Amino acid sequence: MLSPAAREQILALCDRYPEGKRKSAVMDALFIAQGEQGYLSPETFREIAELLHLAPVHVAAVATFYTMYEKEPVGKHIIDICCNISCLLRGSSEIIAHLEQRLGITRGETTPDGLITVREAECIGACSQAPAGQVNYRFFEHLTIEKVDEILDQLQAGKALVSPEEVTHG
Amino acid sequence: MAERRVLTEHLRTPNAYQLDTWQANGGYSSLPTLFARQPAEWVEEVKTSGLVGRGGAGFPTGTKWSFLAKGTGHPTYLVVNADESEPGTCHDRQLLTHLPHLMIEGIICACWAIEAHHAFIYIRGEYAYAAERLEAAIAEAHAAGLLGQTVDGHDFPLRITVHRGAGAYICGEETALLSSLEGDRGQPRMKPPFPAVAGLYGAPTIVNNAQTICSIPFIVRNGGEWFAGINLEPESKSPGPRIVSVSGHVERPGLYELENGTPFREIIYDICGGIPNGRDLKAVIPGGSSMPMLPKDVILECTTSFESIREHGSHAGSGAIIVMDDTTHIPTASWRIAKFYAHESCGKCTPCREGNPWSVKILERMLSGKGDARDLRMLDDICDSMERNSFCALGIAAAWALAGGLRHFRHEFAALIDNPGDVPGYPSPPTYTYIR
Numbered sequence: 001m002l003s004p005a006a007r008e009q010i011l012a013l014c015d016r017y018p019e020g021k022r023k024s025a026v027m028d029a030l031f032i033a034q035g036e037q038g039y040l041s042p043e044t045f046r047e048i049a050e051l052l053h054l055a056p057v058h059v060a061a062v063a064t065f066y067t068m069y070e071k072e073p074v075g076k077h078i079i080d081i082c083c084n085i086s087c088l089l090r091g092s093s094e095i096i097a098h099l100e101q102r103l104g105i106t107r108g109e110t111t112p113d114g115l116i117t118v119r120e121a122e123c124i125g126a127c128s129q130a131p132a133g134q135v136n137y138r139f140f141e142h143l144t145i146e147k148v149d150e151i152l153d154q155l156q157a158g159k160a161l162v163s164p165e166e167v168t169h170g
Numbered sequence: 171m172a173e174r175r176v177l178t179e180h181l182r183t184p185n186a187y188q189l190d191t192w193q194a195n196g197g198y199s200s201l202p203t204l205f206a207r208q209p210a211e212w213v214e215e216v217k218t219s220g221l222v223g224r225g226g227a228g229f230p231t232g233t234k235w236s237f238l239a240k241g242t243g244h245p246t247y248l249v250v251n252a253d254e255s256e257p258g259t260c261h262d263r264q265l266l267t268h269l270p271h272l273m274i275e276g277i278i279c280a281c282w283a284i285e286a287h288h289a290f291i292y293i294r295g296e297y298a299y300a301a302e303r304l305e306a307a308i309a310e311a312h313a314a315g316l317l318g319q320t321v322d323g324h325d326f327p328l329r330i331t332v333h334r335g336a337g338a339y340i341c342g343e344e345t346a347l348l349s350s351l352e353g354d355r356g357q358p359r360m361k362p363p364f365p366a367v368a369g370l371y372g373a374p375t376i377v378n379n380a381q382t383i384c385s386i387p388f389i390v391r392n393g394g395e396w397f398a399g400i401n402l403e404p405e406s407k408s409p410g411p412r413i414v415s416v417s418g419h420v421e422r423p424g425l426y427e428l429e430n431g432t433p434f435r436e437i438i439y440d441i442c443g444g445i446p447n448g449r450d451l452k453a454v455i456p457g458g459s460s461m462p463m464l465p466k467d468v469i470l471e472c473t474t475s476f477e478s479i480r481e482h483g484s485h486a487g488s489g490a491i492i493v494m495d496d497t498t499h500i501p502t503a504s505w506r507i508a509k510f511y512a513h514e515s516c517g518k519c520t521p522c523r524e525g526n527p528w529s530v531k532i533l534e535r536m537l538s539g540k541g542d543a544r545d546l547r548m549l550d551d552i553c554d555s556m557e558r559n560s561f562c563a564l565g566i567a568a569a570w571a572l573a574g575g576l577r578h579f580r581h582e583f584a585a586l587i588d589n590p591g592d593v594p595g596y597p598s599p600p601t602y603t604y605i606r
Binding site for chain 1: 245256260298334417
């Protein structure tokens, strides 16, 4: 069940769109539900459908179209390493291989303690700062083995990570 | 030098994302000029500027605005396409993160010109932090009377809604974006009707790229003629400053705002410092991974004008310049790009949905030394079929990307079949999808 706060937030989304166009709110509604529950289940689709006056199958159809909606449990932290062309040219293969080796998992998997999921991402829009990745959808750029180790150390020690994008300019 | 910082002038100014800093640096100074003239005059001014869409198709912005259907009984909407997802392209994220008020100023200008009172910014889901910055800037603008029932004291109600995508390249295609914004799966729609006639919620809608919108305030401030004059090739019809994202094998990859017609030779060797490690240039993708790559001798004859790149067999696309040195194995690079399109095909039409995974499968077969003499011709056939028969530009883009490599570096593909044991190890492929 979604919390009353989440339900309220989802209903409030409707005000962002013209009257009668509450279907538009479904994408953000899915993000809100995922933020609370970690991933999206058929039960959640039904709840969102009810709130937005949609068919549950429509909510499921939207959720399964987009890659950022998790349909299965994932780790507490998600590390996405871009492996598309610009990052590939600057060594992303070595970066993701190092993550796999240190965590003992293969891309797409989660560590047994449920802490970290590692994934190969498509272009994330940090091509000029390659190789790049995202941790919980915050950017980390110019990655090196050392930087990746630092990030893992922080996450494993339960410390908060601050993405350079929040502090640097351009 | 052909660098010309207009949109990016304050990209590195500390705190330029905040309203007071933005205003202290000339932000929102376009508004008095804007409201002093009628909307239709601004459509003409933007036509005079010669501004063409920065997203990839390069359609003249003022002309697009003039196509808006009038008297439909529906409201008019502006939709900003900030779903920047074309591999190699990374400048809109910086604009949105560091200069969100420039985006708002651009939206005010565009909405006045097209007489819209509700604008949407469709921002890709991965740009979560940029979206937060935008929301905060919109709240600041509301509090300062720059948005809301009046804009800067003028009787012109305007609101902006930020709509986050959730990871789908296809949503950069304008009709797929509108589907997504309406709360559906992001699949493209048949054109016509074009969005200017029947777009968002069936209402007349202008969809403009983020950088296009960010260019408008400077046209308002300085005039269309000024913008049209930022052009090293007077006969070129793609004038103005344009931000390019340079990535790959150069000493200084980054964002550079350039005058139209800047030679690639200057971009690669002067502005970006040349090829690292004493290597030689091999090929360049001039406009995002969809555009055909060009070999060294061809690209070094090109400038950034749309005409120059087109004459040489590619397109300016999104303005993403991907540089590859002589260590790059072109079939491996082509395979990685093909894999992207296979992942992102929306599944609506058969040529793209089937063609992309098949081209990946064939490339993986070749790269793992199991290629067949028929494989090259089969890749040609797939490219041809996707280019001719795909429903939207995604399938066409995928075909162009692969065909460019096949055209200029065919010998490297052929070598995989002739000497199957001899597959270069660089760049080392991440993972094969189909062959393990």
